[in-house]
Amino acid sequence: MTSWLRERSELGVAALLLATGLLVLADVTLAPRSGNAADPLGPNAVPILLGLLLLVLAALLAVDVLRGGHGEAEGGEDVDLAVPADRRTVLLLAGVIVATAALIPLLGWPIAGTVLFWGATYALGSRAFPRDLLIAAGVSLATWLVFDALLGVDLPGGPLMGLI
Numbered sequence: 182m183t184s185w186l187r188e189r190s191e192l193g194v195a196a197l198l199l200a201t202g203l204l205v206l207a208d209v210t211l212a213p214r215s216g217n218a219a220d221p222l223g224p225n226a227v228p229i230l231l232g233l234l235l236l237v238l239a240a241l242l243a244v245d246v247l248r249g250g251h252g253e254a255e256g257g258e259d260v261d262l263a264v265p266a267d268r269r270t271v272l273l274l275a276g277v278i279v280a281t282a283a284l285i286p287l288l289g290w291p292i293a294g295t296v297l298f299w300g301a302t303y304a305l306g307s308r309a310f311p312r313d314l315l316i317a318a319g320v321s322l323a324t325w326l327v328f329d330a331l332l333g334v335d336l337p338g339g340p341l342m343g344l345i
Contacts, residue, residue, distance in 0.1 A: 189246050189247070189251070191242065191246045191250075191251060191252055192243060192246050192247075194242060195239045195240075195242040195243040195246065196239070198235050198236075198238050198239035198242065199235075199236065199239035199240075199243075201235050202231075202232045202233070202234075202235030202236040202238075202239060203232075203236070205228055205231055205232035205235065206228075206229065206232035206233070206236075208228070209225050209228045209229050209232065212225065270304055270305065270306075273300070273303070273304035274300075274301060274304045274305075276300075277296065277297060277300030277301055277304060278297070280296060280297075280300070281293050281294070281296055281297040281300075284296055285337060286337065287339070288339040288340065289325075289336075289337040289338045289339020289340065289341060289342065290321065290324075290325045290328075290336040290337055290338065290339070291318075291321050291322050291325050291338065291339065291341050292321075292339055292340075292341065293321075293339075294317075294320070294321030294322075294324060294325065295314070295317045295318045295321045296317075297317075297321070298316070298317035298320050298321055299313055299314050299317035299318075302316075302317065325338070
């Protein structure tokens with residue numbers, strides 16, 4: 182049984198699609214109804230459509246796998262599968278993302294974004310600290326200004342709110 186499942190590992194993706202589709206449909210079903218006469222479909226139309234499409238996609242993938250279909254490895258990929266994954270980099274990136282999520286409400290996007298961008302460059306191997314920090318601060322500030330001023334998406338400014 183284990184070898185049969187190992188040869189059809191794509192069934193795991195089909196199961197994930199099925200679970201996601203069921204979760205979306207359950208969420209829409211349990212959500213309170215809203216809408217008005219001007220919008221006969223209401224806000225539930227798109228989630229229902231997406232949930233149904235996920236179920237159809239899961240079924241099509243499962244049928245294809247059970248009929249012998251399987252995913253092909255990418256031909257242009259230059260990856261040595263004998264080398265283990267770099268866990269340190271993955272953990273550093275995960276830590277930076279968690280830290281950013283925790284810092285946004287406290288320090289605002291410009292500072293938390295700087296931590297995100299600088300931390301990502303550090304985790305990926307760059308060691309040009311002053312340059313990376315300045316670039317990260319510039320990118321973070323620029324994205325905050327674009328979202329806040331131009332697009333009207335209110336990102337928290339934190340302590341820099343009065344200065345900028």
